[in-house]
Amino acid sequence: xxxxxxxxxxxxxxxxxxxxxAANCFVAQPSLSHAIRVLEGELGxxxxxxxxxxxxxxxxxxxxxxxxxxxLRALDTVRAxxxxxxxxxxxxxxxxxxxTLAVDPVTxxxxxxxxxxxxxTVHLAHPENTDELVQRIRSGDSxxxxxxxxxxxxxxxxxxxxxxxxxxxxxxxxxxxxxMDLADLARRPLVTxxxxxxxxxxxxxxxxxxxxxxxxxxETDQREAIVPLVLAGAGAAVxxxxxxxxxxxxxxxxxSLRPGLWRQLGLVHRDASLSPAARAFVSLATSG
Numbered sequence: 001x002x003x004x005x006x007x008x009x010x011x012x013x014x015x016x017x018x019x020x021x022a023a024n025c026f027v028a029q030p031s032l033s034h035a036i037r038v039l040e041g042e043l044g045x046x047x048x049x050x051x052x053x054x055x056x057x058x059x060x061x062x063x064x065x066x067x068x069x070x071x072l073r074a075l076d077t078v079r080a081x082x083x084x085x086x087x088x089x090x091x092x093x094x095x096x097x098x099x100t101l102a103v104d105p106v107t108x109x110x111x112x113x114x115x116x117x118x119x120x121t122v123h124l125a126h127p128e129n130t131d132e133l134v135q136r137i138r139s140g141d142s143x144x145x146x147x148x149x150x151x152x153x154x155x156x157x158x159x160x161x162x163x164x165x166x167x168x169x170x171x172x173x174x175x176x177x178x179x180m181d182l183a184d185l186a187r188r189p190l191v192t193x194x195x196x197x198x199x200x201x202x203x204x205x206x207x208x209x210x211x212x213x214x215x216x217x218x219e220t221d222q223r224e225a226i227v228p229l230v231l232a233g234a235g236a237a238v239x240x241x242x243x244x245x246x247x248x249x250x251x252x253x254x255x256s257l258r259p260g261l262w263r264q265l266g267l268v269h270r271d272a273s274l275s276p277a278a279r280a281f282v283s284l285a286t287s288g
Contacts, residue, residue, distance in 0.1 A: 003075060005039040006068040008032050009047060013065045017053050069140030070272075077275040093277040096125040096133050096142035099223045100199055104242035105161060105265065106146055109285050116284065120277045128221070129196050137268055143278045145268040148198045159267040159286060165241045166202060166261040171233045172251040179258040182210055189217030189235035191226050198263065203238050206261055227252065 011021035011032075018036070022029040040047055047061035057065065076091075093113070097106045110122055125142055127133045134153050136142040145151075151158055168180055170188075177184075186207055192214065193200045207213055217235035220226065227247045230237050238261065239247065244254040267285060269278065 001039065001042055002035075003072070005035050006072060008035050009039060009061075010065060010068050010072065012036065012048060012055055013057055013061065016055060018055065019053065066139045070270075073140050073143065073275075074273070077273055091119075091275070091277050092121045092123060093144070093275070093281055094123045094125075094142045095144050095146065095281075096127060096136045097146035098130065098133060098148065098198055099126045099128070100197075100240055100243070101146055101164075101265065102126065103246065104164070104240065105285075109146070109281070113281050113284055117277065117280060130198060131196075134268065137270060140270075143269060143275060144281055147266065147268055148202075149264040149266040151266075151268050155271045156268055157271050159269075159282060161265040161267060161285060163262045164265050166199060166238050166257070166263065167241050167244045168236055168238055168255050168257055169227070169230050169244050169247045170236045170253040170255065171230055172253065174253045176253045177255055180255045181258050182206055182261075183212060185236065185238070185257065186210070186212035186214065189215050191218045191220070191229045191235045191237040192216055193223060193226070194219055194221055199238060199240070202261060202263055206257075 008021060008025060008027075011024050012018055015021045015024060018033050019029050022032040025032060036047065043060070043064075045060040046058050047064060048055040049058055095106075095110070106124070110124065114120070114122065123142075125136060127136060130147050130151065133142075133145045133147050134151060134156070137145050137156060138153065146161075149158055149160060168185055170176075190203075192203065195201065195204065204214060218229055220229070226237050226239065227243070227250065229235070230247065230252055231250060238257075241254075244252075248254045267282060269282075274282070
C-alpha cells in the first residue's frame with residue numbers, strides 16, 4: 001500500500017468520479033484508475049461501486065477513507081514539522097466552526113493567526129451543528145473545531161475558550177427594558193433556527209427550566225436571515241452578543257436576559273499530534 005494510492009482513493013471518494021479525481025491530483029486518469037485497482041487487489045476488496053461515470057463507496061471503502069485521511073494528515077504533519085525546523089512557514093490550517101461563532105471568536109482569531117503566520121492558508125468550514133462539526137474532526141476533513149462545549153466524543157480533546165453571552169434582539173422602536181426576563185421573552189413571537197442548532201437548543205433548555213416554550217413566528221435555517229427578519233418586524237430573536245452589536249448598528253434593540261443565558265466555547269481536535277500550524281492556532285487562541 002502506497003501513500004499515493006490513499007491520496008487517489010480519498011480524491012475519488014470526495015469528488016465522485018475518477019476523471020475529477022485525476023484532474024485534482026494532476027495525474028492521467030488511466031494511471032489513477034490503475035493505482036486504485038492495485039490497491040483493491042492488495043486489500044482483496046472493492047472500494048468503489050462504478051456506476052457509469054460516477055462512483056460510490058462500498059462498505060470497505062466507507063471503512064477505509066476515514067483511516068486514509070488520518071494517515072495522510074499525519075504525513076502532512078510530519079512534513080510540516082520538518083519544514084518548521086528548516087524555517088519554512090507555509091502550509092494550510094483546516095478549521096471548522098459553528099456559523100454563530102463566525103463574528104466572534106472566529107474572525108478575530110483567524111485574523112490574528114494570519115497576521116502572525118502570513119504564509120499559512122486557512123480553510124474554514126461552517127457546518128450547521130456540533131454533530132456535523134465533530135464528524136468533520138473525526139473524519140480528518142478538518143483539524144481544529146471551534147464550537148460550543150461540552151463535546152462528548154471518544155478520541156477527541158477539548159480546550160476551553162471562555163463563555164459567550166446570548167442576548168435578545170427586538171425590532172426597531174421596541175421600548176428597551178434594562179433587562180428582559182426569560183418569561184417575558186417566552187411570551188413574544190420569535191425568529192429562530194431549527195432545533196438541533198446550538199442557540200436554539202440553549203434557548204429551548206432555558207425555557208424548559210421556567211416551564212415555558214418558544215412561540216416560533218419564523219423558523220429558518222438561514223442564520224444570515226435572522227437579523228433582517230427581526231428588523232422587518234417578524235419577531236424577536238436570541239443571538240450571541242457580538243451579533244447583537246451588529247444588529248444594533250442597523251437599528252435593532254438589544255437587551256440582556258434575566259437570568260443570563262451563556263454558552264461555553266472551546267476548541268476541539270483529535271487526540272493525536274497536531275500540525276505546527278494547528279499548534280500555533282491553539283496557542284494563539286488560549287494565550288488571552
